[in-house]
Amino acid sequence: MAARGKPTDSAPGIAGFDAAPLLFIPAALVVVALFLYPFAYGLLLSFTPTKGGWLDNYARFFTEPRFWGTISITLWIAIPATLINVGGSIPIAFLMRDPLRYQRLLTTILVVPITLGTVLVAEGMLRYMGPQGWLNRALLDFGLIETPLRLTHNYWGVLLSLVITGYPFAFLLILSYLTGIDPSLSRAAATLGARPLAQFRHIYLPLLAPGLAITVCLVFVQAFSVFPSAVLLGAPAGPTRVISIAAYQSAFEDYDYSMASTVAMIMGGLQLAIVAAVLSTRGLLYRGPASGGKG
Numbered sequence: 001m002a003a004r005g006k007p008t009d010s011a012p013g014i015a016g017f018d019a020a021p022l023l024f025i026p027a028a029l030v031v032v033a034l035f036l037y038p039f040a041y042g043l044l045l046s047f048t049p050t051k052g053g054w055l056d057n058y059a060r061f062f063t064e065p066r067f068w069g070t071i072s073i074t075l076w077i078a079i080p081a082t083l084i085n086v087g088g089s090i091p092i093a094f095l096m097r098d099p100l101r102y103q104r105l106l107t108t109i110l111v112v113p114i115t116l117g118t119v120l121v122a123e124g125m126l127r128y129m130g131p132q133g134w135l136n137r138a139l140l141d142f143g144l145i146e147t148p149l150r151l152t153h154n155y156w157g158v159l160l161s162l163v164i165t166g167y168p169f170a171f172l173l174i175l176s177y178l179t180g181i182d183p184s185l186s187r188a189a190a191t192l193g194a195r196p197l198a199q200f201r202h203i204y205l206p207l208l209a210p211g212l213a214i215t216v217c218l219v220f221v222q223a224f225s226v227f228p229s230a231v232l233l234g235a236p237a238g239p240t241r242v243i244s245i246a247a248y249q250s251a252f253e254d255y256d257y258s259m260a261s262t263v264a265m266i267m268g269g270l271q272l273a274i275v276a277a278v279l280s281t282r283g284l285l286y287r288g289p290a291s292g293g294k295g
Contacts, residue, residue, distance in 0.1 A: 042261040045261040046058070046258060046262040046264075048258055049259070049262075050259075057258060057259050057262035058262060058266075060262075061259075070243040071243060071266075073239070073243075074224055074242040074244075077155070077223065077240065077242065078223035078224040080159060081159055081166060082166075082219045082220040082223055084167075085167045085170040086212070086219055088167060089174050089175075093175040094200070097175070097179050098183070110167070111168050113164050114168045114169060117165075118165055118228045119228050119232070121161055121165055122229055122232040122233050125164075125233060126232065129151040129152055129157070130152050131148040131150070135149075136151075152233050154239060154240075157229075157233035158229050158240050161233050162223050162226060162229060165229075166222055173215045173218070174211070176211075177208055177212070177215075181203075181204060181207050181208070186199045186203055213281070217275045217279065220271075220274060220275070224267075224270075224274075225267075225271075226244065227245065227248070230242045230244070230245060231245065243263060243267050247260045247264050247267065250263055
């Protein structure tokens with residue numbers, strides 16, 4: 001006979017009812033309110049143009065150069081920025097995978113641009129790298145150049161801004177993935193005669209491939225959606241008229257919210273297509289060394 005007042009083994013609440021899934025409801029509501037509903041509303045709005053049939057906005061986008069030309073401009077900025085940020089962060093993160101004397105100081109210096117934000121970085125670049133900035137003045141005073149270098153209000157200003165703000169993000173991600181790889185694997189390979197390059201190719205790179213693909217996707221999406229830098233440091237009416245500027249102008253200059261939604265949908269579709277393509281290739285590096293190849 002059970003003792004009086006002894007607690008039972010059943011969870012509090014209705015017997016046989018698991019309340020744990022209810023914890024998912026707040027997160028689901030946030031996703032619906034902040035993502036699914038705006039996306040569905042924007043998608044429907046893109047099929048309701050101010051003039052013409054339901055596909056006229058998409059036909060207009062791919063027939064007018066001022067719209068479809070922004071795709072190549074955006075890719076021409078986003079892809080190099082992604083390659084520079086990810087490719088440049090791999091060797092630095094690889095060297096810092098083991099504790100160093102000044103590792104915290106170096107990491108802090110690399111993280112500072114993230115805390116500043118794109119607008120403050122752009123303002124700083126305009127002040128220090130503009131025609132009358134300290135960089136051009138120093139080069140002129142030392143006689144290294146005869147005329148100021150044009151580093152702002154062009155393509156290079158936007159690209160440099162994306163590198164400054166995107167490199168710390170890529171570095172921290174890759175460093176976290178590298179530090180999660182067991183260092184005893186490389187030491188074991190070294191005892192078998194594998195040199196550092198072979199260790200990286202056959203051990204680190206396959207294990208890093210999934211995280212590397214995710215890093216490429218996140219850095220690319222961040223660069224593809226560039227807006228403040230393209231306006232403050234570029235030429236928004238010409239070489240740096242990215243697709244986000246086209247959406248902004250349609251909404252707040254032409255007051256054509258339907259066309260702005262169309263541009264946003266195409267922008268999102270391009271991002272998803274490229275992200276899917278990158279994620280589909282991450283298994284190639286992961287399976288490569290395991291396939292029995294020698295080297």
